[in-house]
Amino acid sequence: MARRADAAGGTPATVALTAAGIAFTAHPYRHDPAAASFGLEAAEALGVEPERVFKTLLADTDAGLVVGIVPVAGRLDLKALATAVGAKRAVMADPAVAERRTGYVVGGISPIGQRTTLPTVLDETAELFDTVFVSGGRRGLDLELAPADLLRITGGRVAAIARD
Template structure:
């Protein structure tokens, strides 16, 4: 079992959820800076099946930033994401731009409490679970919450945006 390290202070994500009255469970773990896949590391260290752990990715759809949230073992289907927001073409966002617009560092980008409110799409497989995990705003810190609550916090929607690796 992974050692549980509680965050010293709230992150923008926990502050936003608390302010909105949305229930969540903070799930901290000791992050290994050598880990190549942050989401898979979270699943392993928290003892949660990878299908319930979701990663937050930013893409540019027709020049506008969009958040796509998919299971950590899957890939973001850029064409499906573009379709989900009524766009034509999508590409992954520049990492520096993603950090600047969200206020989070790569590997710790939470879909909640971002500096700039962006259109958000959650892969529809999230509805298969009572709760899912997403980044809490820094590496080694996830939030467990109901998928519908995640969409309520982000103003997002469900769509089939994941594809197998």
């Protein structure tokens, strides 16, 4: 894969990947503001199976804010996420807090290049694919990269945190 920050509009995510020397491919698409699910919209627009497209969600735990990355067709298992980071409980973070802490808008939150480095957990199903898609830091932009590179750039770990 080529590094194409120019095609991505130079978001913090593409800048971070380029600076780290991590190969990625930017996949811009026309975003429909009326879309019910940003992630499923991306999968359909890009012609990629939803299991390979991942959404970035923030949860508030008794250990602080945590990033969970799960397939767009699934849901985040908050109890499993809490367990993965050694917390006792987790609830979805307030969207305004998520935007403020990451520097991204809801629907375009990338796990890469966030304003504040947060503990990150990637669902284990990502390892089934050579590459996965995550938000590139704005609505209408996904980045394709290897799961191992996603873990490296985020300092993340893998756990079973998704459910159907």
